[in-house]
Amino acid sequence: MTPPQGLEVAIIGGGLAGALTARVLREAHRVTIYERAKDAGEVGAALAIGPTGVRILESLGFDQERAGSIPTGLIKLYDHKGNLGHEQYLDTTEAYGAEHLAYHRSDLRNEFLRLATADSEQLGINGCPAKIVWGCEVTAVDAEAGTLILSTGEKIHADLIVAADGIKSVARPVVVGDAAFSTTKASGISAFRFLIETQEIQDKMGHLPKIFKPLPGHKYCLTMLFSTDGSKRGMVIYPCRNFELVNFLCFVTDDKLKVNSTRSWSAPGDREEMVSLFSDDFPDWAVDHLRLADNIKLWQLHDQDPLPTYTVGRVVLIGDAAHAMTPHQGQGATQAVEDAEGFRLFLRAGTTRDGVPTILKDYDSVRRPRASQIQLHTRAAQSNRKPEDALRYEKYNWTYPGIIKGLERVKAGEELVQF
Structure with a gap:
């Protein structure tokens, strides 16, 4: 396999969004994940990924059997008295091109880490495995210079910085520059x-x-x-x-x-x-x-209120750092997967250090409107307390063209999500 000669990429955080982003970027660039935790032990329970995310995972060599995934076949919605308000058999493969799958969070994260760090020949892809530095806390970011400052005082220089460091993101205040958006609530x-x-x-x-x-x-x-x-x-x-x-x-x-x-x-x-x-x-x-x-x-x-931007200079926010939301639509993990897929923009020929800010603006033009709308749907679902409201936004949530087609539509002035 051809070793990458591309960008030096630093990813802050090795959770779901950060690990899968490393899998995408490792095909053409030198990727290092800086993770505050000391090991890969995962906190959390179960989660689901919708058809848009499952299609992306299938394109990246994801092993569904290894991850213990199971598809949704039936949804039952009750009121708090136990009265069945809605029952729906689900076939998202026919309607949306892929299944809606449930996972134990740790199984999903372990599979993402495997895709990020396994031998390239084993995965059948170009490039070199991503590196992970465990027990490494990032305390500051210089967006224009492309520099991370660690708790040890060490400075790390990168061409691209991906902030996947969650709701308490150290990079978010730097990116948005507005105190009203700098923290979640x-x-x-x-x-x-x-x-x-x-x-x-x-x-x-x-x-x-x-x-x-x-x-x-x-x-x-x-x-x-x-x-x-x-x-x-x-x-x-x-x-x-x-x-x-x-x-x-x-x-x-x-x-x-x-x-x-x-x-x-x-x-x-x-x-x-x-x-x-x-x-x-x-x-x-x-x-x-x-x-x-x-x-x-x-x-x-x-x-998190929808942010005015996900990027500044060489830094981009993804996952909960960019679009924290409650689980009332079960979209957090799916949006993290869609975020990771967006870095296919950096796999195109001719990608250079000087071009990073421009590519990030293209990324933002697709991912931010999409994830922001999902945030608004989630807020509405949290407020609507009728069983039938749970699936009100199904069609939008489970329809997404991917970053390449999405960017084509945005630049042509078309709707990103088309039913």
Whole structure:
């Protein structure tokens, strides 16, 4: 395989967005990921990726079997009394060209890291593997010079800096330059999240509920419950990792919690408190599973106003650093995948250091309008508390042409997303 002779690329953060971006750019450039964590241990539970993201992953050599993915086959939407409001069998392959898939977050991240760092010949691609520097904290960024400053005081020079460093991004204030946009804000809603092994549910409850069992075609049922009493409570339940685990996400407003403070992905949650917030009026078939929960995390959901730009100089924001949103549309991971695919603009012939700012402006012209609209859809879905509202934005969310075709449309003055 031909070693890259292209740009020196520094990626801040080796999470989902950063790792997959490294996979794209490694084909033509020298890529280094600077990750604050000391190892690849992943925090989080399960997530889903929509058809737009799945099509991109398939083009990058992603191994669905290795990642333990399972496709959505049925969506059931209930109100908080347990009344079925909407039921829809899902065939996104026919409608949108790919499946809608669920993953355990750590399995997905491990596969992204494999694609970023595995031997090029093994992957059948050009270029050299990306390097990862673990336990490395970036404290400052110089966008024009293309310089990172580490907590050790060391300076790293790069032709392109990709900031995939999450909701507390060190690069966002530098890029937007406006205090109103420099930080994310608490959405007013938090989520208890946990996983239960399907075998444990079977053993402790004496049976395995039908919604956790495989449907024909090895597909799964996505179950959602929405409060209609104005309390903004809700539950999202679905299996992952080849049906070995069931993921639970339980939404509550911050003012109903005993401890109302900033909570990260890994903050502990209290089972008794969680059960008390749902047991009075949510159906027993849902609440009974909450009583089995262990290792519960309480996650404060953050939101970000759509930014005026994702890029300045040699720096570009991606993932939660660019477009933090709550999980009410399940679009966070999909947008991270779409972000990563956007760096195919840097694989075109003739890419040089001098041309980086111009390419980033092209990237911004496609990715920012797209992700910003998804943010607005997510806010609307959070406010709409009718079961049927959950799928209101399905067609837009699951339709995207990719960066190359998208840029052609933008430059021609056409709509980016065309149904």
